[in-house]
Amino acid sequence: MTRIVSVTARDVRFPTSRTLDGSDAMHTAPDYSAAYVVLKTDVGDHLEGHGLTFTLGRGTEICVAAINALAPIAIGRTLESIVADMRGFWRAITGEEQLRWIGPEKGAIHLASAALVNAVWDLYAKMERKPLWKVLVDMSPEQLVSCIDFRYINDAITPAEALAILERMAPTRAEREAEMLRSGFPAYTTSVGWLGYSDEKLRALCRQAVAGGWSHVKMKVGQNIEDDVRRARIVREEIGPVRRLMMDANQVWDVGEAIANLKHLVEFDPYWIEEPTSPDDVLGHATIARAISPIKVATGEHCQNRVIFKQLFQANAIGFCQLDACRLGGLNEVLAVLLMAAKFGIPVCPHAGGVGLCEYVQHISLFDFIAVSGSLDNRVLEYVEHLHEHFLDPVKIQDGRYVAPQAPGFSITMRPESLREFEYPTGPAWRPA
């Protein structure tokens, strides 16, 4: 038996605001950060589970406080008992009867749940000596369904429907697994178009992306429409008419504004418009989607839980599902959304970038392709090239595709020296110059 004996939460921040990497219309100077969890166990071989939730700098300490509040629910449990009842464990974390008041299933407490839940999955995968995606691929449809809390989504997908989706794909899992090991998962790059970059830098980065073999690039929009049009023209000039161009407004528009602004951007043939308005506005997204068809709406990085995704699917509000591995309450809830997306026929293109998100979501997209959707049509996985050097098992990109990770775990373990260097506020990186 492997018992969890401690939960440690750390505040780790990278000073990305100094270069405006990651800047967008809503977040002009983020410091990419993480509330980072380490689960220690009572087995002798230094086996640990690691997980994190991504943040933008200030506020990381709030997520750390939330992880500490959840910790007593995990401490003392055995990994075996958790694995035997993943649904129950998830509900114990997300439904704690006093803590749920400050959510429920949203905000700091849900971000903290994600870090903790993913750390448990990391621990499990390390125990199994497999990369997390492979742990999932080796689970039976029944085992996978037993990880999911269907509360509040039964009206969109029943456990029996989820099982049927997984069973349909089970006989052919092996061939898709072989394909992924051979070719990897297709990616797109967001590194070219941060809003804080000059036109010259934007143009240079587009050329670099084309030379690097990228078939999809994403740019930020939403500061003002004239700038958006000028920048979109530069990008389209550089990438040509065939490569795909995604646009990301990071929630700055109202519903009517989004529809009006898209009229100016349609000439640049956007593949999708991402986060055109409030992430909470299911009906607003549906209105936008109807108005701008056939351009598709994408959202998800700020969608708090499976209940919001359920409604986005039910209302035909999105053409792409951009779930986030640590905005949702960790992997268990991600599984729920993957299965709903499959039922509603919506491709899942997870949100990545930040710090650690690429590391997380490669496992999710591999599993989705192998065991849930069975398709690569309209599936591309976000890639941003910052901050991978801090991870022990960083993502590998080859010819614009994610190479399937092989090391045991969820790929989210940071280098000890990075944790020390960037710990906030005590690490050397944060000492006054």
Add this chain to the structure above:
Amino acid sequence: MTRIVSVTARDVRFPTSRTLDGSDAMHTAPDYSAAYVVLKTDVGDHLEGHGLTFTLGRGTEICVAAINALAPIAIGRTLESIVADMRGFWRAITGEEQLRWIGPEKGAIHLASAALVNAVWDLYAKMERKPLWKVLVDMSPEQLVSCIDFRYINDAITPAEALAILERMAPTRAEREAEMLRSGFPAYTTSVGWLGYSDEKLRALCRQAVAGGWSHVKMKVGQNIEDDVRRARIVREEIGPVRRLMMDANQVWDVGEAIANLKHLVEFDPYWIEEPTSPDDVLGHATIARAISPIKVATGEHCQNRVIFKQLFQANAIGFCQLDACRLGGLNEVLAVLLMAAKFGIPVCPHAGGVGLCEYVQHISLFDFIAVSGSLDNRVLEYVEHLHEHFLDPVKIQDGRYVAPQAPGFSITMRPESLREFEYPTGPAWRPA
């Protein structure tokens, strides 16, 4: 000029779980608590602004951390500059570009925003030497509209529409104010039906409520349908066929379950069914509302922001709007929801109980009646009799109605000795016996 020089946040918890006051189907043993804010100023007369956000015990420390994270936005500002641009101040608090990631406008960071924003309003009302409701009643329609951030709700209500609603009611404000001062605002009681109470206690409390002149009582449901039916029968027997009976499921049902269970409860003629399912499920509430009509759906205490309420109105999902004064981001966002409710013709019956919520919402309902809705039809304000003794200006109930408060401020200032006694974990109330 009055400058804010410090923001202090305290963790105050009342051990209500020891008596199961406040128990419901989702929260079986809450400790009613508050993350409590004090704004100090540089004026000499000890003028302070007080505010709180309500919590259930564990997790209060997370809201305290969130208030501390927001504090630098308020410190150093003058009250005059804030009052001159209430909308800008609200957006500065709720849109802080790093902190918004852990919301946006939801969870711990939004609860903290509410405490801070309401503390500013308390300070302002104390400066004006008026109860808060009277400060609002004395503001012009233009001034009130200028407090509201219309971002994300422009498609449901424009500033011009909001202005028109307020202007229509302005000429007759004085007569409704006189009526409120004379008769108070109608209340209902939730104190009879907590889920942890025995049948005998339930029956005794119903008799007491009838004797006390209450015309509306609310009971908790949702633990299991047989118990719900038995308890509903007891309540209906005691209150007779004319008094109104509300039922509150506290989010325990799925959409289908809610519809099925309501079929068993309809014989007891519920006035509304409150929180039948997830507070995030706009479409689910709309489905339930269609299925159980003419019984009406009520929700709101867990509705995170104006965007969720907008959709509940747009989708015809609720018959009663139960906004919460510190779940929404404080009074500015409450004003937005009051005006949308007026436009859509939905009565507002704010959530109260907890600790301090009755103190808060009396001001909101008085203002709503006097300046926004102009109607008492289907408006009743929740009342729960616990914990008022901790406030300097506690609510007063007379003949089942809230008496309009007269003391300057938002009525939320706690007694210093209560703050000391119940501060967690250092106060005497929390010391091991």
